[in-house]
Amino acid sequence: MEGEPEVVVLRLGHRPGRDERMTTHVGLTARALGADRLLLEDAASGRKETVTDITDRFGGPFDVEVTDEPLGVLRSWEGTVVHLTMYGLPVQDVEDDIRAAHREDPLLVVVGAEKVPFEVYDRADFNVGVTNQPHSEIAGLAVFLDRLFEGRELDREWTDADKRVIPQEEGKRVVDPNDDAE
Numbered sequence: 373m374e375g376e377p378e379v380v381v382l383r384l385g386h387r388p389g390r391d392e393r394m395t396t397h398v399g400l401t402a403r404a405l406g407a408d409r410l411l412l413e414d415a416a417s418g419r420k421e422t423v424t425d426i427t428d429r430f431g432g433p434f435d436v437e438v439t440d441e442p443l444g445v446l447r448s449w450e451g452t453v454v455h456l457t458m459y460g461l462p463v464q465d466v467e468d469d470i471r472a473a474h475r476e477d478p479l480l481v482v483v484g485a486e487k488v489p490f491e492v493y494d495r496a497d498f499n500v501g502v503t504n505q506p507h508s509e510i511a512g513l514a515v516f517l518d519r520l521f522e523g524r525e526l527d528r529e530w531t532d533a534d535k536r537v538i539p540q541e542e543g544k545r546v547v548d549p550n551d552d553a554e
């Protein structure tokens with residue numbers, strides 16, 4: 373988020389066909405809940421446009437990039453690496469240490485699709501479980517980001533949006549943020 377070291381989500385292991393919607397939702401969740409950037413591997417490059425389109429309409433800043441070397445990104449990351457995995461240490465036990473690390477350095481958050489290479493467990497500074505039960509990368513990422521930012525991401529301001537949703541008790545209201553009449 374603005375004024376803080378970058379938080380980047382790396383989506384590993386996209387299976388074409390099967391993971392299209394999950395990968396899109398990893399991106400949308402990363403964007404909505406305070407991450408700055410999404411890294412997709414080549415196999416998932418088709419998802420870039422969908423996430424970028426949402427950013428164009430609903431605001432940013434949020435970047436999506438495709439890399440043909442996702443493990444290279446991990447190996448050369450200059451900062452802290454968090455790997456979300458059901459086998460990791462409970463998020464509630466390590467979140468303070470991760471926040472302390474993030475005050476100093478950029479954070480790479482790795483989420484898998486199916487099986488993640490052991491190298492990721494080895495390279496990660498923190499292998500983090502959101503419970504030690506199997507569930508989904510989208511749910512794990514959402515809880516992790518909310519813990520990381522301690523809820524501040526919910527009040528984030530969005531820039532360069534074409535649309536802004538005005539919260540309603542009932543119904544839907546969407547305005548153009550550039551329109552003074554709002």
Ligand code: SAM
Binds near residue numbers: 458484487488502
């Ligand atoms: N047994 C698989 C594994 O961890 O290798 C589970 C794959 S799961 C369908 C896909 C991704 O969801 C995992 O790579 C991990 O990033 C995330 N995930 C699933 N359960 C999680 C949990 N309890 N805590 C954190 N992340 C989780």
